[in-house]
Amino acid sequence: MDVYLEPLIDDMVDMFLHGVRTYDASKQEFFNLKAAILWTIHDFSGLGYTAGCTTSGEGAFPECHSDTCSLRLNNGSKTCYMGHRMFLHEDHPFRSNTHSFDGIAEHRPAPIPLSGSEIVAQMEDMHTVFGKDPSGKKKTKRKRKDDEPLIVWKRKSIFFRLPYWESLLLRHNLDVMHIEKNVCENIINTLLCIDGKSKDNLNSRLDLQALNITSDLHPVELEVEDKFYLPPAPYEMNVAQQRLFCGVFKGARFPYGLAANIRGNVHVKERKIIGLKSHDNHILMQHLLPLAVRRLLPEKVSAALIRVSNFFKQIYSHVISVSDMEKLEAEIAETLSILETIFPPSFFDIMVHLMVHLPAQAKIAGPVHFRNMFPIERYLCRCKGFVHTRSHPEGSIAKSYLFDETLTYCSRYIKGETQFTRQIRNDQGLGMETSSTTPFFSNLGRGLVGKHYVLLDNKTWIQAHRYVLFNYDHIEPYLNKHKEYLSSIGLKNNRQISRVQHESFHEWFKKHVEEMGDKVLEEISILAQGPFKVAQQFSSYTRNGLHFHMQSYDDGRPVQNSGVALVAQTTRYEKVNADNMIIGNQTFYGIIKEILEMNYENKGKIVIFKCDWVDNRRKDKWVKVDRLGVTSMNFKHLVNTGENISDEPFVLASQATQVFYVEDPIDDEWVTVSHYNPRGSYAMHEAEDEDVETAMPMVDPHIYSCFHDDLQSIDCARTDRDGRIVYAKKSRKKKRW
Known part of the structure; x- marks a missing residue:
């Protein structure tokens, strides 16, 4: 391996020490460009080739070096690596537990990885001879004696010719x-x-x-x-x-x-x-x-x-x-x-x-x-596809690689559709152009298949319009005004006010905005008018790189894109005191039944999903979280089905989180839910404090x-x-x- 890497190492030494004169097109000036190898990425067998260490036997991993806790199994003819109790902190109860382990208390500390200077010192007297023995004899392996030190290095890696390699904290990635x-x-x-x-x-x-x-x-x-x-x-x-x-x-x-x-x-x-x-x-x-x-x-x-x-x-x-x-x-x-x-x-x-x-x-x-290794393996798979002459695979790969690079360079100067301007497969685009005064109607998604128009009945229209109003970002002042109005007409407690507001707010809001005239924002005026009763329906819709399907469109397909989850703020009142409000977050799980695009007077569009939601009103009844942290639910018992006008079967497309369900192996009426992070999504935090809550999965x-x-x-x-x-x-x- 070092023979193949020698030209690369020579170039990288020169790039680090001397650099190359490079032109900066943005500043229109020359500068000295230098480069360095940060670390290597390979599978574990490749670690032995690049680091020059052993990857099997007693000292299979150089970071544990001579302190590797290995054991030879005579019957299985293999080496096992146990003794992980020495990686626990000193006061951990497992260290003194002899009955559950091998009968011996563990007092050894965790192995300390060798520094670069210590590794160089161990390799100092090594002499590497490249190539095969001219006599044709194979090297015989001699079993190490008990009094001999454990040798984990086979040769001095060529990477140590780099002036900075010895000082790196991490040289080879697992x-x-x-x-x-x-x-x-x-x-x-x-x-x-x-x-x-x-x-x-x-x-x-x-x-x-x-x-x-x-x-x-x-x-x-x-x-x-x-x-x-x-x-x-x-x-x-x-x-x-x-x-x-x-x-x-x-x-x-x-x-x-x-x-x-x-x-x-x-x-x-x-x-x-x-x-x-x-x-x-x-x-x-x-x-x-x-x-x-x-x-x-x-x-x-x-x-x-x-x-x-x-x-x-x-x-x-x-x-x-x-x-x-x-x-x-x-x-x-x-x-x-x-x-x-x-x-x-x-x-x-x-x-x-x-x-x-x-x-x-x-x-x-x-x-x-x-x-x-995921991107490397994908690229190697692409290189294997370049092979058309199996007797000379290297030549086929080199020729196809050069051809691909040439086309890539030329496509940068060609007008029209190229691999740089072609829309990606899941490009969501914009549903319609929106002005800066109506950001609420910016649909960052598009319908894929099954587009047709449907006429909404009055109950469905009210439920959809009401949900859009209650989830508008700037609706809070109007909700407070409506509560004051309901209190003034004689409603006694907060529970009654919330119930009546839920049923009649959309009507009051429309009249109130008409009375205010031109004093309201354009978005408020559009929302108050309400959507058309004719809506567009899609069988499939994409947003943020995710595909959402209606359940009927999912049936019979190898994919499942109809599962959604929503973390919503819920309000309930105590039985004894109807004025005492309890607010908390609750997770709802559902299946998409319809995908509707509501048209607000041809000035704005909102996409909403009509779903079947599992009944989660009683804890651990139809939505359970077991002692192992797995959430299961029963879709035979639903809530907010849309049968009553007070139901809320809808969710905004921008609010829905995609999940998928897996059938329970014992009870076929129950399913378990699995959450996942969409590809290319990053939960970044503005705070630089190390103690800020990160995006690691909750367990x-x-x-x-x-x-x-x-x-x-x-x-x-x-x-x-x-x-x-x-x-x-x-x-x-x-x-x-």
Whole structure:
């Protein structure tokens, strides 16, 4: 690898020390342009090539160096990486818990990463010979003796020729994409007990027996030769549960652009999930895994897996702070320690261990979406598409790349539609031109399909118009005037005033604005007149890069774009005192039934969604949040259906947040909801204070507190089902001819 990188390193040294004379077109002057390599981005196997370190065996990760807590499993013929208790703080109760772990109290501190000067000092006496041995002999690997130091470096990386490389805090990024993919595959293959891929097999149970830990899971040799009984582990599921687990993935439909259609990769009858790509595992880990395990596994096992899912959700946050990452660093160390009490040692390969180092890198380098392999893998896929002559793939890629760059350069000087001026696929455009005096009517979206005109009945027209008025930004002064008017005509308490105002405000508002004449704003005048009773209806509508569909348009399609959520301020009154008002925020979940564009006198248009809303008036009745933080609801019980004139079935398109629903694996009348951040959205904050609340996903605190009380309550073996009977696989000897 260093031979291929040498020309690049020579150029980068020259760019850093001397630079190149460059012309600034904006200032019309020359300046000296210098450049530097910030860090490298690669998968974990690429770390060994670029950093010159080992990526397997005893010292598989250079940041842990000689303090890597590794263990060789003789039966499984692999190395596991456990001992995550040493990453906990000194007073954590897990450190002194000997019963739930390996019987030894943990007093070791977390490994301190080597500085650049320490790494150079360890590489100082290394002499690297490039190329193969002329004699043709292969290098023999010698087993390290107990008194010999652990060597984690194979050669001095060529990157240390850069004058600044030794001083960098972060040189090589861990690839979150592949780490998440491998962790997700470990979990799913183990839960489904996939032969050859599961981390729980006879060899892993024999390793437990050899290590003398978790005695309840030790294999029992039967009288029949080479036949063993494996007691059921806490994460094991029977055949029916495994099919329900696969059924969650099989029935999942995602919003447009969020994920690929994975239903063809899920085989429910065979209990297998095959052929998933990295992004598919990303979606399964963060959205579907918590929904699938919460009803099928014991609560504490589910909580531990949901903690892993939440870790990846938070590490992928677009906006993070140092305090968030410090908290996440402590949480993932505790989560991995809990997993050590549930899964066998063979589960903890190097990819699982690398999770504990991700928050520390995020504190230095920032959000991971700037540093993962997703854009690189997509570009490599594009380069593979350039290959037309399979006998010379490099030449095909180079020729097509040069051709593409040439067209890109020429298109900058061509008038008309080019790749720089072509509208993007989800370009929302503007619904209509609006003046500066009517910003409320600026529809930053457009209808896609199914456009036609509908005549609204009087009840629907009142409900839609009333909702628009009550959600206008500058309506508060008029609401207060109307309340004063209702009080003056003899209404007794606030409850009566609110009810009458809800029913009659639109009529009073129109008369009041007409009496004021030209003294009101143009927007107020347009709103007071009300919309036409003829409205445009769409089957599909796009806004802010999101597609919204009517439920009837969603039926039969592989995508689900009809789910919406709304966080609204609600008002209620005490039964005893009708004047005592209680105001709070409440989340409403619904399904879009109609998409309407209301036309206000041809001077402004407003897009609203008519939805079926789940009844959430009684807490934990038809909308529940379980102890694991998963929200489920029953769409058989609705509220604000629109049957009564006082109902509010509408929501502004600008207010709706898109969600998607997944059927409950046990009860088909209930669904669980999953929130997601649209691609390209960033929750930026104006305040620069580090303590400001960030956009990291909210998680239920119970999944973190449920282990503090009694970790020993996690049963090592399940008593509600039978174990498995397996045969010992005999090693096949190679035949000599």
